[in-house]
Amino acid sequence: MISVEFLFDYASPYSFLANESLGAKLPGVEIDYRPVYLRGFESFAKTIPFTAPKLAYMILDLRRCAADLGLELRVPNSFPINGLFALRGALAAKRAGRFAAYHRAIFEATWQRGRDISTKDAVAALATELGFPEVASALDDASIKDELRANTESAIKRGAFGLPTFFVGAEMFWGHDRMDQVAREATRAAAS
């Protein structure tokens, strides 16, 4: 079976939309989830702070794209947010064998319930509340920090500059709105 790499950040609402679309757009495809720190990308850092008209449109676009998926999306008052600690949490959850549940819970808390994830304390409290105390206590582990940094550096080396990003082999795709292209490439790769 073909595997598709899905590079995401919990701070990225378009990553949330992509995550929600995986089942419909890539049925039967094995997803390799890669937590990556969006603010580590020079191209993204250059865009923040968003200009006022871009920010206003982005919020509108996110709501429209979420509605197209039958979802409500809540944009936090302080946006853009920072996914660093929630991403470290994902790596801690993976080590504990609980990645899938953590991943779903954090994305939902952030983008459907408007929960803050921008600080270590906020993520630790949220993880504890959601039933992941082993994550809450691992947010400063050196090896977890290193793993996230390595993920991000590897993504940059392979050409990534924003999130969500997909890789099908060496072929890169950026954006939840390119998932039809990802699906076609995955089908092509599986047949070859």
Next chain:
Amino acid sequence: MISVEFLFDYASPYSFLANESLGAKLPGVEIDYRPVYLRGFESFAKTIPFTAPKLAYMILDLRRCAADLGLELRVPNSFPINGLFALRGALAAKRAGRFAAYHRAIFEATWQRGRDISTKDAVAALATELGFPEVASALDDASIKDELRANTESAIKRGAFGLPTFFVGAEMFWGHDRMDQVAREATRAAAS
């Protein structure tokens, strides 16, 4: 019949893709073509020069999206380019009652034949070659400069920050990849 405003710049390859998609995505919809100067937008100006990975991906994405439409797209060696004079030409062509032919010819020359449009001389020569001498001689007309400036300022006042942009009444949409949303809004507006 409902009318949709299509704000474009000849320098914008995604505007070219949107223009090529109008018939398929918005059949039976009256299109109000609005030449707008992309470099007049603060949000766009902030993105140039594009970072190397973003530029590399954009070229790949443009080719993929063009292929999805059954088109070949040629990205000029010096990209991004400047649409100022070609846009002034569109306003001159409109006054001469020859907008549709000029519009098609300039988009095609720029994005399918790799012709340079970044200087006044280049646009004047291209317009003459394509059979629009009245355009070539009007590229510095004060009233044409004013009209393009007014188009761009009006777009900014209404919230635009990139191109292509569509307006269905007051509802704004950005990007050739949001044309399905434009079509749905146009259908909704026509029915209400």
